Amino acid sequence: MAEMVTLSIDGREINTPAGTTILEAAKDANIYIPNLCSNEELTPYGSCRLCMVEIAQGKRARLVASCIYEVADGLEVKTNAERVLNVRKLVIELLLARNNKHPALRKIADELGVEETRFPVEQKGCILCGQCVRTCREVVGVSAIGFSGRGITRKVATPFLDFPPDCIACGSCVYVCPVQFIPMKEEKDVRTIINFDYPMQKCTKCGRYFAPIKQLEYFSKTTGLPLEHFETCVDCR
Amino acid sequence: MKARIKEIIDKYDTDKGFLVPILQDVQREFNYLQREVLHLVSAFLEVPISQLYELGTFYKAFSLEPRGRHEMKLCTGTACHVRGVPLIKDNIGRILQIQAGETTPDLEFTFETVNCLGACALGPILVVDGEYHGNISISKTNKILKKLGKKVKIDEES
Ligand code: SF4
Numbered sequence: 001m002a003e004m005v006t007l008s009i010d011g012r013e014i015n016t017p018a019g020t021t022i023l024e025a026a027k028d029a030n031i032y033i034p035n036l037c038s039n040e041e042l043t044p045y046g047s048c049r050l051c052m053v054e055i056a057q058g059k060r061a062r063l064v065a066s067c068i069y070e071v072a073d074g075l076e077v078k079t080n081a082e083r084v085l086n087v088r089k090l091v092i093e094l095l096l097a098r099n100n101k102h103p104a105l106r107k108i109a110d111e112l113g114v115e116e117t118r119f120p121v122e123q124k125g126c127i128l129c130g131q132c133v134r135t136c137r138e139v140v141g142v143s144a145i146g147f148s149g150r151g152i153t154r155k156v157a158t159p160f161l162d163f164p165p166d167c168i169a170c171g172s173c174v175y176v177c178p179v180q181f182i183p184m185k186e187e188k189d190v191r192t193i194i195n196f197d198y199p200m201q202k203c204t205k206c207g208r209y210f211a212p213i214k215q216l217e218y219f220s221k222t223t224g225l226p227l228e229h230f231e232t233c234v235d236c237r
Numbered sequence: 238m239k240a241r242i243k244e245i246i247d248k249y250d251t252d253k254g255f256l257v258p259i260l261q262d263v264q265r266e267f268n269y270l271q272r273e274v275l276h277l278v279s280a281f282l283e284v285p286i287s288q289l290y291e292l293g294t295f296y297k298a299f300s301l302e303p304r305g306r307h308e309m310k311l312c313t314g315t316a317c318h319v320r321g322v323p324l325i326k327d328n329i330g331r332i333l334q335i336q337a338g339e340t341t342p343d344l345e346f347t348f349e350t351v352n353c354l355g356a357c358a359l360g361p362i363l364v365v366d367g368e369y370h371g372n373i374s375i376s377k378t379n380k381i382l383k384k385l386g387k388k389v390k391i392d393e394e395s
Pocket residue numbers: 125126127128129130131132133156173176177178179180181182
């Protein structure tokens with residue numbers, strides 16, 4: 001059992017194992033903090049800045065991103081202080097400037113009472129939360145996509161914008177994106193992600209196209225089982 | 238190419254922790270980080286190509302495009318800016334027929350801007366192949382370009 005710490009969030013006393021982030025602790029206590037880049041399956045990253053909270057330890061109070069800040073004994077956290085709400089408003093305005101259409105962003109804007117952003121809207125779509133890149137790296141384990149550039153030119157990209165050689169077409173990036181930025185479609189024997197085509201495997205028994213061949217090859221490689229084992233769909237296996 | 242890359246990587250004991258210095262050496266050897274080269278580095282080090290591409294596009298010191306034989310860096314920091322850098326910048330661009338950040342098609346010149354070189358008292362500053370030229374003017378930059386073999390028409394001098 002991990003060591004426990006006691007902190008307060010919005011005046012409520014909370015006991016939680018050391019090493020938990022403030023965001024996790026709040027979630028466990030049913031205290032809502034908006035967030036867009038945090039994901040339980042991934043290493044905390046802290047890029048969207050929506051989850052800002054005010055913390056005080058002793059006299060000094062400051063703002064931190066709750067998804068990357070670990071709890072500590074005696075910490076006093078305020079998730080709704082005026083200062084906090086002001087930063088969050090600014091953050092959501094900045095995010096809206098990249099994408100002012102998506103319901104997930106609009107919902108958070110509504111919660112914060114922000115109607116429109118005062119920044120010029122560039123409609124980039126992607127909010128650079130990095131969930132796709134991190135999922136591909138940490139969960140899938142192939143790291144087929146990454147970021148390119150920095151600052152205002154930062155983008156999610158395949159290496160050299162080419163067909164990504166390491167991609168197994170699993171679609172996890174598509175699934176994890178909070179704003180559905182990465183398009184994917186499936187037509188019978190091909191799965192298309194962005195504009196890259198991946199042939200699908202036909203089940204040797206029922207004849208249904210059920211998974212991208214690249215993904216099955218990857219399964220075979222990581223499990224050491226022969227490829228034939230994966231050429232039959234789960235239902236027929 | 239393969240052998241040379243292997244040599245560079247061996248020098249760092251094939252240690253993934255040295256990605257940046259390895260890429261620096263590789264770029265020095267091959268002028269820029271071309272696709273094939275990065276793919277070989279990726280294979281030798283067993284580092285996904287996406288991560289090398291990320292680094293290559295992140296740092297200004299790396300280039301995924303061919304670099305010119307001569308490198309010109311013009312400071313556009315505040316102190317240099319107020320001393321007339323915008324005109325000098327236009328002039329260089331006009332003579333080389335490229336925008337800042339580009340390389341001439343004959344691969345002779347790469348022209349870039351930087352934000353403050355930390356020697357403001359000497360501004361405006363132009364760094365040519367690592368050599369600092371302080372207090373530059375349009376005519377001085379024309380002389381420098383001429384010396385590097387660029388034909389500068391008289392009417393472009395002022
Ligand atoms: S594509 Fe989606 S998941 Fe990936 S960084 Fe952009 S917003 Fe996040």
